[in-house]
Amino acid sequence: MADENRSPAPHRSVLFVPADKPRAIEKAATLGADALILDLEDAVAEDAKAQARQSAPAAVAAWREAGMRTLLRVNGVRTDFFSGDCAVAAKAKPDAVVVAKANRAETLLKVRAALDAAGYQGPVWAMIETPTAILNLRLIGEIAADVGLEALLAGTNDLAAMLRCRLDEERRALRPHLAQIVLAARAYGLIAVDGVYNDFTDRAGFEFEARAGKALGFDGKSLIHPSQVEAANRAFSPSKDEVDWASKVVAAFEDPEHDGRGAIALDGRMVERLHLDAARAILAMAQDRTE
């Protein structure tokens, strides 16, 4: 029976791994990431796609054997590679298929139909990485249940390129759009994963961006390099201050003096029952992450 007190599976660190790099594939399952995405799209050059596809089912099987949550990113629905990639998904049976350039509700309906026809019934993740996709988030959310949509994943490289915006370290130009991705995820009950940080040698920059993503409400961050895994897990786990606050809130509401109260004072601030729910979620998450 499912344990209702457990928090949902974590997606703090979601590592992209090029499907044509055997060494990276082998290493990926040992890095402590919460999920791995075997990439058939942008990480793989056109002349390497056929080989990458051929080796994909074995890579997915090896990761599953290692107990990893395993995803497969397929090429966009308009590309020549899409239908072949759907056949790979059917054979490999990943935990979810990541749909590149999921720009419209119709795109996802087409992808769902193609995956079903190929024999893959699992969930899909939508990459939100174009201005059109941002404008269509509500329509995409409304068909989430019909297409088995599980998560929204920000594709910040494509999005920034298409917006022709300049990316500073605070991603100021992208923030309104990232906030809309989180908004849609929360409205439609989906996982929200932030985009990648390209400068994999800049640890401080990565940590700053990961914390900013958490502050925006994302559940985790997509990654491109092993050096980013541990920092992402840390940034998206409850901090010591959060755990201390949550313990105090739970203890305060359990105090018989506060029996039946909707709102109480704690350290000079008001806390309500909605904060109690949040506090319990933080404690459950903290417990799961340390088990």
Ligand SMILES: CC(C)(COP(=O)(O)OP(=O)(O)OC[C@H]1O[C@@H](n2cnc3c(N)ncnc32)[C@H](O)[C@@H]1OP(=O)(O)O)[C@@H](O)C(=O)NCCC(=O)NCCSC(=O)C[C@H](O)C(=O)O
């Ligand atoms: C970014 C890289 C090309 C860097 O490669 P390289 O210089 O070879 O890295 P290192 O020498 O530092 O690698 C050290 C060891 O780590 C392994 N490694 C490297 N990357 C990965 C990985 N992603 N997963 C697992 N293991 C990895 C190497 O094999 C080395 O191992 P060892 O030999 O034992 O020392 C490279 O990191 C890379 O290719 N990263 C992934 C790139 C990718 O997938 N890009 C596409 C997804 S991102 C995207 O598309 C975003 C989105 O769509 C958007 O629009 O924003």
Ligand SMILES: [Mg+2]
């Ligand atoms: Mg992209």
